[in-house]
Amino acid sequence: MAFSDAVFAITITLLVLEIRPPADEGNLLHGLLALWPSYLAYAVTFLFIGQVWVNHHVMFDQIRAADRLVLLLNTLLLMVVAFLPFATSVLAGALRSGDGQRTAVVFYAIAFDVTALTFNAVWQYACRHRLLRDDLDPAAMTAIGKRFQLALAWLAAGALLGAALPVLGVAVIAAFNVAYWLPIEGESPRARS
Amino acid sequence: MAFSDAVFAITITLLVLEIRPPADEGNLLHGLLALWPSYLAYAVTFLFIGQVWVNHHVMFDQIRAADRLVLLLNTLLLMVVAFLPFATSVLAGALRSGDGQRTAVVFYAIAFDVTALTFNAVWQYACRHRLLRDDLDPAAMTAIGKRFQLALAWLAAGALLGAALPVLGVAVIAAFNVAYWLPIEGESPRARS
Amino acid sequence: MAFSDAVFAITITLLVLEIRPPADEGNLLHGLLALWPSYLAYAVTFLFIGQVWVNHHVMFDQIRAADRLVLLLNTLLLMVVAFLPFATSVLAGALRSGDGQRTAVVFYAIAFDVTALTFNAVWQYACRHRLLRDDLDPAAMTAIGKRFQLALAWLAAGALLGAALPVLGVAVIAAFNVAYWLPIEGESPRARS
Amino acid sequence: MAFSDAVFAITITLLVLEIRPPADEGNLLHGLLALWPSYLAYAVTFLFIGQVWVNHHVMFDQIRAADRLVLLLNTLLLMVVAFLPFATSVLAGALRSGDGQRTAVVFYAIAFDVTALTFNAVWQYACRHRLLRDDLDPAAMTAIGKRFQLALAWLAAGALLGAALPVLGVAVIAAFNVAYWLPIEGESPRARS
Numbered sequence: 001m002a003f004s005d006a007v008f009a010i011t012i013t014l015l016v017l018e019i020r021p022p023a024d025e026g027n028l029l030h031g032l033l034a035l036w037p038s039y040l041a042y043a044v045t046f047l048f049i050g051q052v053w054v055n056h057h058v059m060f061d062q063i064r065a066a067d068r069l070v071l072l073l074n075t076l077l078l079m080v081v082a083f084l085p086f087a088t089s090v091l092a093g094a095l096r097s098g099d100g101q102r103t104a105v106v107f108y109a110i111a112f113d114v115t116a117l118t119f120n121a122v123w124q125y126a127c128r129h130r131l132l133r134d135d136l137d138p139a140a141m142t143a144i145g146k147r148f149q150l151a152l153a154w155l156a157a158g159a160l161l162g163a164a165l166p167v168l169g170v171a172v173i174a175a176f177n178v179a180y181w182l183p184i185e186g187e188s189p190r191a192r193s
Numbered sequence: 194m195a196f197s198d199a200v201f202a203i204t205i206t207l208l209v210l211e212i213r214p215p216a217d218e219g220n221l222l223h224g225l226l227a228l229w230p231s232y233l234a235y236a237v238t239f240l241f242i243g244q245v246w247v248n249h250h251v252m253f254d255q256i257r258a259a260d261r262l263v264l265l266l267n268t269l270l271l272m273v274v275a276f277l278p279f280a281t282s283v284l285a286g287a288l289r290s291g292d293g294q295r296t297a298v299v300f301y302a303i304a305f306d307v308t309a310l311t312f313n314a315v316w317q318y319a320c321r322h323r324l325l326r327d328d329l330d331p332a333a334m335t336a337i338g339k340r341f342q343l344a345l346a347w348l349a350a351g352a353l354l355g356a357a358l359p360v361l362g363v364a365v366i367a368a369f370n371v372a373y374w375l376p377i378e379g380e381s382p383r384a385r386s
Numbered sequence: 387m388a389f390s391d392a393v394f395a396i397t398i399t400l401l402v403l404e405i406r407p408p409a410d411e412g413n414l415l416h417g418l419l420a421l422w423p424s425y426l427a428y429a430v431t432f433l434f435i436g437q438v439w440v441n442h443h444v445m446f447d448q449i450r451a452a453d454r455l456v457l458l459l460n461t462l463l464l465m466v467v468a469f470l471p472f473a474t475s476v477l478a479g480a481l482r483s484g485d486g487q488r489t490a491v492v493f494y495a496i497a498f499d500v501t502a503l504t505f506n507a508v509w510q511y512a513c514r515h516r517l518l519r520d521d522l523d524p525a526a527m528t529a530i531g532k533r534f535q536l537a538l539a540w541l542a543a544g545a546l547l548g549a550a551l552p553v554l555g556v557a558v559i560a561a562f563n564v565a566y567w568l569p570i571e572g573e574s575p576r577a578r579s
Numbered sequence: 580m581a582f583s584d585a586v587f588a589i590t591i592t593l594l595v596l597e598i599r600p601p602a603d604e605g606n607l608l609h610g611l612l613a614l615w616p617s618y619l620a621y622a623v624t625f626l627f628i629g630q631v632w633v634n635h636h637v638m639f640d641q642i643r644a645a646d647r648l649v650l651l652l653n654t655l656l657l658m659v660v661a662f663l664p665f666a667t668s669v670l671a672g673a674l675r676s677g678d679g680q681r682t683a684v685v686f687y688a689i690a691f692d693v694t695a696l697t698f699n700a701v702w703q704y705a706c707r708h709r710l711l712r713d714d715l716d717p718a719a720m721t722a723i724g725k726r727f728q729l730a731l732a733w734l735a736a737g738a739l740l741g742a743a744l745p746v747l748g749v750a751v752i753a754a755f756n757v758a759y760w761l762p763i764e765g766e767s768p769r770a771r772s
Contacts, residue, residue: 398657411679
């Protein structure tokens with residue numbers, strides 16, 4: 001899955017292109033501080049894609065064979081991930097201008113949630129078509145699936161709450177990053193390959 | 194062919210840079226909806242390049258040795274693929290503005306068809322100069338070649354039909370993605386490397 | 387750590403996008419020469435990221451296992467590195483316009499120093515949680531740690547001196563590149579992997 | 580040298596970002612045709628970087644060990660390569676506007692020639708510090724070095740002739756691509772790794 005890794009790495013690195021230096025260098029400090037929504041959106045999306053990358057490895061470590069539909073579903077997942085810089089740019093723009101914040105937060109949260117949706121689609125398809133490793137513990141399989149489904153629900157909640165109160169939507173998504181980056185109970189360090 | 198993979202991955206990820214957030218945040222929802230041609234062009238090109246990537250692997254899995262002309266032909270293929278974000282941007286712009294649609298669709302379809310042309314050139318050259326694996330079944334060789342030639346004809350038809358009726362050209366290319374992503378009869382899942 | 391390598395390579399290559407061709411082709415030579423701050427900022431950041439890449443390899447060669455917090459700290463490191471093109475663009479803009487130089491140099495030096503900070507965080511965490519290779523000589527471990535801490539202090543000095551006199555801050559950072567690229571006493575050539 | 584490969588692949592793929600769709604969709608065909616200098620500059624630089632990539636592999640296949648100065652010289656080489664999209668953009672802009680062509684062609688040729696210069700520096704350094712493979716035939720070593728020196732002279736001639744007559748400079752560089760992509764007498768196909 002070197003191709004997927006490359007798409008994650010490129011997407012995460014392109015995020016910075018959406019942040020433009022302030023036009024007025026006469027008061028540069030003010031201009032740099034006024035870009036805080038861009039920095040915030042950058043950090044939230046960066047940590048989210050980093051998280052998706054880690055979990056993508058966890059997922060494909062369990063998949064022993066890929067048929068054409070797994071490749072297609074994975075391509076759809078990458079298509080949504082590669083779209084996130086645009087959603088990030090929309091969010092940052094709305095937070096900076098103060099206009100359209102509700103729309104921007106919902107748009108952003110939906111983009112994240114569709115990422116989780118395609119992620120779940122790859123996993124569910126692989127489970128149902130017996131493409132997983134033979135030695136995979138059913139309990140582990142269920143635990144992974146649950147974790148992915150929770151992400152789907154969490155980010156959907158972010159979209160709904162963001163429609164009510166934009167700042168709440170952003171907070172829910174930021175909290176998602178924190179929760180999913182925390183170590184999992186009982187997980188041990190992995191030897192580096 | 195890690196170099197080719199990287200070019201495919203980068204090109205596919207750069208596509209999103211062609212989509213610019215709406216300038217007017219006052220009516221952001223309207224602005225985001227008006228960008229539908231950009232989303233459409235993004236998805237069609239993304240799925241096309243994903244398809245080219247998959248088939249590029251199928252092709253190079255059969256090639257046992259590369260001489261300098263294979264490298265040159267492959268570089269020409271990459272040169273056309275890396276050009277697709279520009280053609281995509283031209284198409285999206287014309288669909289958004291309503292002007293120049295015929296020209297844009299033909300330009301877009303030709304870019305896709307030249308991709309197929311260079312693809313066929315690599316394959317034909319490798320076949321004729323005996324650079325394929327020794328254990329390759331002649332029937333499989335013929336089947337792969339036929340599939341690549343069909344792509345060439347299909348996309349040329351997209352250009353011709355697009356010249357007559359732009360929407361038809363886009364539909365033919367979108368249908369190409371569907372047809373070429375479908376599983377091939379009798380194909381079995383491949384173990385992940 | 388192929389993912390980290392990719393982020394370094396992409397960031398380093400995106401730097402050039404911040405340099406825009408002169409708008410006035412009537413006096414192109416003058417326009418190209420006037421871009422010297424962009425060339426300077428490009429070279430300093432490029433050599434810095436190249437240096438970070440080399441040392442990132444040195445560091446991860448000593449780490450035998452990665453837990454989730456190492457991954458998170460490394461992701462934070464990449465998040466800061468991927469942000470450097472923006473800081474570079476801010477610096478180049480201020481040097482070109484003559485306004486806001488003090489702010490721009492301090493901002494740039496802080497971005498470099500936070501890179502060193504996250505770098506040290508990965509190393510310290512790995513040292514304290516016994517994630518290093520068993521055969522690592524304690525003297526080598528101490529030497530690596532010292533070298534990383536010196537970088538942190540050096541770049542902090544760059545920020546402080548840049549606040550007093552912008553040109554001095556840039557000189558201190560440029561000198562950092564020179565010092566850290568020089569061969570280390572007693573180091574022998576490494577076989578290529 | 581996966582890092583170098585990545586920088587080549589990213590640079591080559593970023594070239595397309597310098598080509599902007601015509602602003603006036605009312606006469607799109609005219610606008611697309613008027614971009615011919617951008618297409619030309621894109622193709623020449625793409626084929627040049629592809630050539631540098633191939634030769635970079637040839638060169639590093641002969642180098643058995645890399646010390647810190649080889650890494651630094653290689654980083655300088657990458658720094659120049661990653662700068663080529665800017666030089667390409669300057670050339671395309673001048674050819675489109677008709678102004679500043681002499682300056683632009685010389686600038687472009689110098690950027691290419693400095694690439695060749697850093698390339699020769701890596702090779703010469705590796706030769707003199709005995710970092711080459713032990714089984715390397717001295718005749719092969721001399722042949723490789725000659726080929727690299729010829730590139731340096733050829734591209735310098737491109738800069739000089741471009742200063743006299745811009746179109747001649749571009750022709751000399753385009754001819755360089757042709758000459759260096761041609762198969763070398765006696766070279767045999769290489770098994771794919």
